[in-house]
Amino acid sequence: FYRGPWIFLLLTLSLILAEGGKILVVPQDGSHWLSMRPVVEKLQQKGHEVVVVVPATNLYMKSKEPQNYTVKVYPIPYADDYLAEMLKTFVNAHFIEQSVWNVVLTSYQSMIEITSVFFTNCKSLLQNEELMQYLKESKFDVVFTDPILMCGPLVAEYLSVPSVYFLRGFPCGMDSAATQCPSPPSYVPRLFLDNSDSMMFSQRVKNMLVNLLELFYC
Numbered sequence: 309f310y311r312g313p314w315i316f317l318l319l320t321l322s323l324i325l326a327e328g329g330k331i332l333v334v335p336q337d338g339s340h341w342l343s344m345r346p347v348v349e350k351l352q353q354k355g356h357e358v359v360v361v362v363p364a365t366n367l368y369m370k371s372k373e374p375q376n377y378t379v380k381v382y383p384i385p386y387a388d389d390y391l392a393e394m395l396k397t398f399v400n401a402h403f404i405e406q407s408v409w410n411v412v413l414t415s416y417q418s419m420i421e422i423t424s425v426f427f428t429n430c431k432s433l434l435q436n437e438e439l440m441q442y443l444k445e446s447k448f449d450v451v452f453t454d455p456i457l458m459c460g461p462l463v464a465e466y467l468s469v470p471s472v473y474f475l476r477g478f479p480c481g482m483d484s485a486a487t488q489c490p491s492p493p494s495y496v497p498r499l500f501l502d503n504s505d506s507m508m509f510s511q512r513v514k515n516m517l518v519n520l521l522e523l524f525y526c
Contacts, residue, residue: 328355329449332469333377334460335360336426336453337367338395344454344474351452352377359446361439361463363429365391382439384432391425398422412521415499423457430459434466443467480522493519 333348335341352358358377362369363384398418406414434440444467451471453460456478464471475483480499484491497503498518503511 328357330357330446331359332443332446332448332451332463332467333358333360334451334453334463335362335369336456336460337363337369337429340454340456341368347474348377348452349375359443359448361433361443363432367391367395380439380442382433382436384429386425386428394422394425412518426457426459430457430462433459434462440466480526481519482526498522 331351333344335344335348348358348360353376359380360369360377361380361382364381365384365386365388369379398421400414400418443463448467448469451460451464451467451469453464453471453473455461455473455475461471481491481496483489484496493516494507494512495505497505497507498515499522501511501515501518503515507515
């Protein structure tokens with residue numbers, strides 16, 4: 309006789325606790341967004357209210373694509389051609405065959421250039437008073453972001469909202485250092501090298517040299 313009401317109460321509580329939350333997504337453009345987007349879509353399908361903020365000029369985060377989540381677009385002070393040129397320079401620096409020293413130099417320079425673009429994106433977002441006010445008034449439960457750059461964590465800090473990180477890959481082995489996972493240069497190939505986990509002595513020397521440069525590079 310007493311089990312019925314208790315079961316009904318537990319089911320009611322479980323339904324209340326399972327209600328969807330409000331999620332603000334601050335993604336990183338490029339391949340990082342391509343990995344993150346399926347998760348964002350699944351969150352929306354699971355009943356969460358999802359809002360994604362994207363710059364007006366972007367590579368893959370086109371707001372015209374069909375989607376089941378809300379997209380908020382903010383203006384930025386450069387055109388599509390400029391972004392395309394920066395991307396081309398960045399890709400060429402990483403995938404054109406060249407010496408290890410040239411790889412380090414060109415990659416460093418291209419990283420500075422493309423990071424300045426993403427810095428401009430973040431600055432434009434944070435200085436957009438109308439959009440930031442909307443985000444503040446929306447009372448999000450969590451910020452879902454890619455911490456490859458610091459814009460998402462900054463927005464979460466400004467809104468006083470917890471953040472959840474989705475990380476596809478981090479340069480210079482910083483993810484291994486942060487989690488204290490072993491990553492010996494004798495066996496783990498370093499950034500931009502074509503080495504496998506089975507290296508000749510000369511390859512291990514190159515791997516160690518690049519490893520020593522990683523801190524400066526990043």
